Amino acid sequence: MSKDNLNSFNGSNDYVASEELMRAVNIAVALEKPLLIKGEPGTGKTMLAQSVAKALGKKLVIWNIKSTTKAQDGLYVYDVVQRLYDGQFGNAGVDDVAKYVKLGKLGEAFSDDEQVILLIDEIDKADIEFPNDLLWELDRMEFYIPETGETIKAKQRPIVIITSNAEKELPDAFLRRCIFHYIEFPNEELMREIVKVHFPDIDENVLAQVTAAFYYVRSLKEIQKKPSTSEIIDWIQALTLSGIPAERITKEIPFAGVILKKNEDIDALERAKARSLFPFK
Amino acid sequence: MFDSFLYLLRSKGLKVSMTEWMTLNEALDKGMTHASFSEFYYLCRSVLVKSESEFDKFDGAFLEFFKDINFLEDIPEELMNWLNKPQETPGNYDEEIARQNLKLGYERIEQMLRERIAEQDSEHNGGKYWVGTGGMSVFGNSGKGPNGIRVGGESQHKRAFRVAGERHFKDFSEDKVLDTRQMQIALRTLRQYSTKTDAPKTELNIDETIEETGNNAGRLSLVYDRPRKNTVKVVVMMDSGGSMDYYRKLCSQLFTALRKSNHFKDLKFYYFHNSIYERLYTDGECIPGRWVDTNLVLNTLSSDYKLIIVGDAAMAPYELMGGGYYNYGKTSGIDWFRKVKGHFSHCIWLNPGEMQYVYGNYWRQTLGILQEEFDMYPLTVNGLEAALKKLMVNR
Secondary structure (H helix, E strand, O other), rough: OOOHHHHHOOOOOOOOHHHHHHHHHHHHHHHOOOEEEEEOOOOOHHHHHHHHHHOOOOOOEEHHHHHHHHHHHHHEEEOHHHHHHHOOOOOOOOOOOOEEEEEEEEHHHHOOOOOOEEEEEEEHHHHOOOHHOOOHHHHEEEEEEOOOOEEEEOOOOEEEEEEEEEOOOOOHHHHHEEEEEOOOOHHHHHHHHHHHOOOOOOHHHHHHHHHHHOOOOOOOOOOOOOOHHHHHHHHHHHHHOOOOOOHHHHHHOOOOOHHOHHHHHHHHHHHHHHOOOOOOO | OOHHHHHHHHHHHHHHHHHHHHHHHHHHOOOOOOHHHHHHHHHHHHHOOOOOOHHHHHHHHHHHOOOOOOOOOOOOHHHHHHOOOOOOOOOOOOOHHHHHHOOOHHHHHHHEEEEEEEHHOOOOEOOOOEEEEEOOOOOEEEEOOOOOOOOOOOOOOOOOEOOOOOOHHHHHHOOOOOHHHHHHHHOOOOOOOEEOOOOOOEEEOOHHOOOOOOOHHOOOOEEEEOOOOOOEEEEEEEOOHHHHHHHHHHHHHHHHHHHHHOOOOOOEEEEEOOOOOOOEEEOOOOOOOOOOHHHHHHOOOOOOEEEEEEEEOOOOOOHHHHHOOOOOOOOOHHHHHHHHHOOOEEEEEEEOOOOOOOOHHHHHHHHHHHHHHHOOEEHHHHHHHHHHHHOOOOO
C-alpha cells in the first residue's frame, strides 16, 4: 500500500487532467494493469503519459506503433541476415548469438533497473491481431528469447499506458486485462482551465465569449471536422493579435478559418449564422 | 456481496468477464473507492467497461441496480412510458403555433417543462399544451412543432434541440451512426490473402535459403518471398444529391473510410442520381457529361469485384420503374439495377436512411421494391459489419 500512495498522480503544471482521468491513472497504477486510453484526436492522450512520467518522476519509454509494426519488434529483433553474412567470412563474434539480438522498446522497459512508464502509442494503427500477440508479455512482464535461451523479466514492473484513437475493436482478451478510460472532449469549464494554462493573462470576458462561440461551432451538425483543443488555442492567438472587441466574437465568429479547415464547414457556419435560431443575435 | 450486479450487467449485454470482476473485487479490497459513491461508479466503469459505446448500457444498468441513489434529473416513469409509444396524429400541424414556439428560448422551454411535469397527471397525444406525442407543443416526441424538448421516444422529425433526461453517452451506443475509424475497422473484414501478387519480395525464406546456399557450394545465397497481400477488389456505386443530402456527412465518412483503407487491391467509385441508368457519373456532383457508360463499366470490371451500393432507395416511383431525366424510357431503373447486380458475384446495399416502410409515404415506395432485389443493410456499426460479412461469402 505504501508504494501505491507514493505513486499517486494529480495532474502536472502543464497538463490539465480531469478528475476522472486522474482516478483512472491511479486505479491502473494500484492494480498493476495497463491503462488503455481512448479519445478524439486532440484530447491529449499522448501528453498524458508524459505528464504522468513527470509527476511521478519516472523515465518514459515510448513505443510508437506504425501500421507495419509487429509485436515481435517491441520485444527483440534477431538480425539473422547480418549473422549469415558475417558467418560467411568467419568474422569475429559470429558464435555469440546475443550480439545479433537487439531489444525492442518493451525489452528496454523490462530490463531497466528502475520502474519506468511505458507508452504504447496508437496501438490501433498496427494490424488487428497485434494486441493479442502482446497478451502474455504484458500479463507476466517477461518474454523468452529462443535464440539465446534467455528470459527477459521485468526488474521493476513498468506502468503501461496504451493509447488508441477511439477504435472500437481491440480484441476482447486484450481489453479484459486493461483499465479503460475514455477521454471525453473537455467541457466548457475544463476548456477554460486548459486555455488559461496557455494564456494566463486572458481577459475573462474574452474567454467566455470564445468558448461559447467555439462550443456552438462544435455543436453544429453540419460541421464535418470538429475543431479540437489545438484549434481553440490558435484561434485565441489570432483574436488577441487582431484586437477584436470581445462582444464581436460570438456575433461574427471572426477568423473562422482558424477553427474550421474545410470550405464546406465554413459555408455551413455562414448558413448557421444566418438562421433565425442563431443563439448570439 | 453484490454479485447480482455482475449478472445484471451481463443480462444487459455487457460482456463482463470473471477476470474483470475479480479485478474489481481486488480494487474494492484495497479500499480504492475511499467510501465515495462516485469513486465507486468510476472504478466500476473503468474496470468493467472497455468501450465508450457501452458506457450508456452500463449507466443504465448501474442506475437500475443502485436506483435508490438519486443520480439524474428524472422524468416520472409513468410519463416516460406513455411517451415511449408515440401515436401519429395526422393533420394537426398549426402554422401559428409553430411560429410562436420558435420564439421561445431554451430556458423558457425548460422552465415550462418543469411546470408541466408538476401539473400533468394523464396521457396526452396530438395536443399543443401538455407533454405528449405527435402534437404541436414544445415537449414530448414525434411532434410537429419546429422546436422543443424531446421527452422519451425516438427522434422522428429531427427537430427537438435538446433531449431531457437523456443519458450522456447515448450517442456512443453501438447502433448509432459510426465514425470513419469504426468504418475502417469494419472494412478490414474485406480480406482475402494470397501470395500471387506483384508486390516486391521482402520476406526471407529460410528453407529455400539453406537449400540454395547448399547448392551454391556454401556461398550465401538469400531467397526472399513475396509477402501475402489482400486480393479483394471493391467497386462502390453511391447515390448522390437530392434526398441523399441529409446523409451527406455519413456518406462522406464512408467515402473517407474506404479511401483510407489501403488494403484493397483496387477500389473504384461511381455515382448515380436516385437510380442507375445507362450512364454512371464519375464524381459526386452528378454533372451531365462527367459520366461513363454503365455497360462500359460492366465490361471493364471483372465479376470478382465486390459491389457496394450506397443509397437511401428513396425516389419517385417512375424513376425506378421508368426512365430518369436523361434516359427516355429505354431500360427502366430497376432493370439497370438488376443488370448491375447480375454482373458482379458479390453485392450488398448500404442504406444510410430509414429502412422502415411507412404506409403512404410517396418516397418510400421504391424502398420496398429494392429491398426485395438487394441484401440491404442500414449504415450503422452493426449493419456495416453484417453487410461486409455477407460480401465475403458466396451468395
